[in-house]
Amino acid sequence: MTRAMQDDTIVDAGTSLSGDVLAIRGGHPLRGRVDVKGAKNLATKAMVASLLGETSSVLRDVPVLSDVAVVRSLLEVHGVRVSEGDETGSLVLDPRDVESAHFEEIDAHAGASRIPILFCGPLLHRLGQAFIPDLGGCRIGDRPIDFHLDALRKFGAIVEKLPSGIRLSAPDGLKGANIHLPYPSVGATEQVLLTAVRAKGETELRNAAIEPEIMDLIALLQKMGAIISYEPNRVILIEGVETLRGYDHRCIFDRNEAASWASAAIATDGEIFVGGAKQQEMLTFLNVFRKAGGWFDVHEDGILFRRAGDLQPVIIETDVHPGFMTDWQQPLTVALTQAHGRSIVHETVYENRMGFTDALVKMGADIVVHPHGLQDGPRRVPRRDLEQAAVITGPTPLRGAKIVVPDLRGGYSHVIAALTASGESTVSGVDILNRGYEKFLAKLGALGADFDVLG
Template identity: 65%
Template structure:
């Protein structure tokens, strides 16, 4: 194996409970979007609690290509973003980011407002099922944008000021909701968005835009009303903590029979997860500065679980928790309703000794949009089963962290390939593993030394 490949492999010696404390910073699903929002302002913005993850670095690079100055602030994890001199970027430079993230699609509205045109390269992201960008382009056309699809990407123009419109999303897509918000705030007139996503990260983005001078009202029936304004200023904002990362470490504590304090975790944005965690048999204690998660001893409980958009059980919580469910007594049923291919990661768990059967039928209480299609989107998990170390190739961000949890819970040593993908959403996870006493190492480099380096 070559050096670059070996550097992307983690050797995990399982069977040791995770114990200790880690800290989660700002949400991956908010921070890059708030960075994009700074493009809309006429003055600098300050964003705090920013994690050092790959998506942040990708957006930082794209902003700098467009003339935005991005530098450190007065405290650790703070960025100052100055959009005073926004300019067009070279297509070749933008294209260098193609495949690295799906965030570039959200540059469309702000760039159309600032420059009158935009170029969006081919998009990357995790391969967990269809996340069509058609939603985004349909929305932008309704605002008045012209879109020319070419071999190297999408070229967009706004010959005139974009106009507010009425939009109903066919599904409460987070990305499409963000696109509407980032476009409507400077569009002429009123935009009415129905069937919108209402995740905590969406609310936090709305807070950012309101600080900039936007007028945005949220109703209780997934309706958002945006009154366009002529100009926005900068913002100062502390990003909400990453509830998805917090839940991942909670599941790791449960699967390894450990005890982990997640500093920064917030109860309000995790209430649905906390209820499910308790039903499985996990214990938690909520403090002012975080949440402690632990396995209280004794058998875990099998459960029936359906993922859904917020306020339901988040799809990003599902994969890490499934690893813990392999240690529960009885049959657990998991119905994935958000991404049709998200259960593909379970084949590797079966390789390690788990008993997980996938089905095309809806095994939840409510039929979903995948029910009449040929997708393996329901699972039956039979437990408890002993997991054994194996060679694992990470398929996507949450699936990758789930493989890491499985390797930590298993007996023996696992080789986890493709760990760089975990860096997309988990800040400094090697150091966090070391802090929790995990026995893991890069080839020839102990994790504690690698994290320190």
């Protein structure tokens, strides 16, 4: 048993990281079972959608994450009553007393989250106005809110930029619009959906994101009374309705967390059963995982992951769904440092997502980052000006080092690299993992990880 598991306070408080620094002694395969709950990328948006209903909503399988806590506090400052539901992990959201909140309150509760931008449409419908503070988030590249603001303007919103943020108003109400996104942005697609369902008239959204979490949000909105249809070639049609009711909905599982644990299994040469993982939503990941030398067995209640033998090099091109998710490449890159040969990861979604590899190089990995991508070689995903590429040559033994995590998925990857490496590593800044991994320390302990919380 690890020292971390012997400390009952850490396990009991496993819903969050109790310190910001971990001392990790690596070289031990991770073995055991972890369970994933609802997807962060659906749960937070579903909570915002409750603002649109005239009755209470019930959201189930809600993960205990800092992003969820941020959305809850933002809803509460706007007058939504949030309480625990009739089963563990469920929330009841009562929006009947929605009211305006002061700039200072919104800014104080938003923290580093970018979720306030999605409050705009629902609040414009309910109150006729909304406010967006300066937005934070992971340092993985420019994520401008221009797509959001341009869409809201097309619905009829008036956008006013202030020193403290952005104020929006809709004195004449919101009306359906024809919107063509320059890029199939998940956030902008969510914005249009949350705004169009109660806008007067029809909305046609082209070049929409079609991630499983988007489809789950559409299903939730349909439960509320929305009329939404999906057509081929990324076209979504929404017929606005005057009123919506509350929903009772169970979140889709978190495929990002599931893929992270799968990558941890082959990076450490362990075996992890991920309870709650589903095959259909992970088809693209599972194909690449198998090509890289991973083995998996699909069960009714989850998926078992381990190595099939020596890890093999692969070429990855990140893309929007149904392509290989950008959130999947960072944890899998750690495993690819142990593959026999040269792997290439083309990152086409975020321009600064390769920064996490600096720590892997410090630990002994052979990774060369090309900041403007690679020009040569066949490609399935069209090149983007912002893309980067990483060439990973392995296998290379990793050794312990002092690391500061840069972002959510990069932070997880650093922890897994430390667990793969020989010797002891000190990983700082791990609090950010609260944003995307529920009960992270407890899960690590259950898998046999050897670590201490230092501060």
